Amino acid sequence: MCDSSNNTDNVLSNFPLCLRKNIEELCLRSTIGFLPINLEDIVLNTNNHSVDKDILSNFHFLLKVPYAGKRLKWEVIFDPENFNFAPDFDFNDEEFLSYPDVDRVSENVPSWKNWNIKNPKSLAQVLNEFLILYKNYQIEKLNLENMYSRYSNEYKTLINGKDGIEADNIQVNIEGNIITFLIVLKVDCSSLPQYIQPMHYKGSNLSEHILYNQGNDFCHLKISVSKLENAQSNYSLNLSPRLEQILGNFKVPANDFKKDTSLTDIVFTVKRSLENRLQQIANHYRTKKSYVLNITSSCFRNIIEYDVLTFSKVVFMYAIDDYNCLVTVNIGTKFPIEKPLVILTSVYCPETKSCNQVVDKYPYNPGLKPEDNIKQLLEYLHDVVQEFKAHTH
Incomplete structure (x- = not known):
């Protein structure tokens, strides 16, 4: 049988032995921000910093880090002579940490300063701390530049309101005149049908199917605002495999919103609509289960x-x-x-x-x-x- 563990082993074999536990933890048991890093999100760069083409000597690789509905391309570079030293990072962003304040970085990324290669969670911890620093950098842009003032105020209202969203559950990204908010919507999934595992066959042999672990449930609302003066917004949901399977063609009720609809109104309208739909599904599932189990009993x-x-x-x-x-x-x-x-x-x-x-x-x-x-x-x-x-x- 070929499954995700075999795929993980294949990827791990490309890294020095001392790094494999960290890569395994990163791919199988950790989340970076709101989502995990998948096996395909690691790209090896074997020749950028070394003439040694032996794949087992890889110390430089690119990670596609999930953030605000996109993938940041962060490069991780180790000292090939001594992996006990903390890795360097190239964030491929000319503005982020372009003139790093050593004290600020040490204060906000303590796992980098206290790097321990023997701790399998070290790399995931460092990435999460740098991602928080990156988020703070994006929020600073939101708050400091006048062209974003409306959405700066709406962001503050959203996190400070009576029924507000915690700041830790919002990611903000700014690219020119486009602002993207990715917001975690907490919904009750306890009464929903279980995930039905699809089979993906590599061939006609049934022993060669691949099983995909759907992971934990999540629901993220992505709001992208472009043309700030005319405030054109797009809304979409990023769902875990189980919720995507259960909800089917559920659509964000974008027609309910006007151009001047606030972030808070958008978030809670979508959340309420989603909760109502999930409750309908849970009720339907519960009544079906009761009916079938009563037949089996009779x-x-x-x-x-x-x-x-x-x-x-x-x-x-x-x-x-x-x-x-x-x-x-x-x-x-x-x-x-x-x-x-x-x-x-x-x-x-x-x-x-x-x-x-x-x-x-x-x-x-x-x-x-x-x-x-x-x-x-x-x-x-x-x-x-x-x-x-x-x-x-």
Whole structure:
């Protein structure tokens, strides 16, 4: 089997042995800012600072660091003679730390000053501390330049309001006349369906599939403001794989906003809309689960299969005297308002015959408890299955 651990091992083999624990921690167990750094976010630069082309001597690499909806290209450069020395950084930004204040850097990036190669979290800690310093540099630009004054005030209102967002949960980035805010929206995911793991095949061999760990849930609102005088804004959501899978085509209600809508109004309108949608999904999932589990309880001796991930299907055997019939119950997206689809399937007919019958007139009331609806369904099936038993080809 080829999985993420094998991919990690392949990447780690490109680094000196003393760095591998730090790279492994960075890729598998740490977040930089709001997101992790993935394996593909590491680019090796073997020849920039050395004539030694041996890949195992790599001491210089580029990291694509996630920040405010983009990837910062930061270069990390170690002393190849002694990895016990803290690495140097090239931030590829002429303004950020162009004339570094040693005392300021030491105060804000203590993990760099106290570098310890034997601590596997050292590199992740240094990157996070430099990212906070980079964020502070961006907020200073927001606060100091008059052209950004409106959004400087709105940012302060957002973090200082009664129901404000904590400053640690907002990233700000400025590029010319475009300001980007990336905001963590805290939503309750405890009652949502679990993530359904997709299979990505490398070939026809089932033993070669790759499993992707979806990680922790997150929801980030990205607001980009361009043409500051006319205040044109774009909104989008960056979601974890589970939320992306669950929410499907959920859209930010951009039409609800005018050009002068404040950041605070945008954030809380989107958050409220998102929470309402997630609550609907949680309620739907809970009612489906209750319905399916009640069927399995009532027909526990005759259950053939049921969906334990989305609770959208259950198959059981219905017996009358010496006749057995498969009953498939499919639960749709409009349940419980819309009744489940019930299908009878013969187990006696030749393979060349597909003998199915949809049962659509069984009693169902969305206002009843699942066990009451199921009791009525099972009673109704008695006569329907008797008729189905006598079907002819």
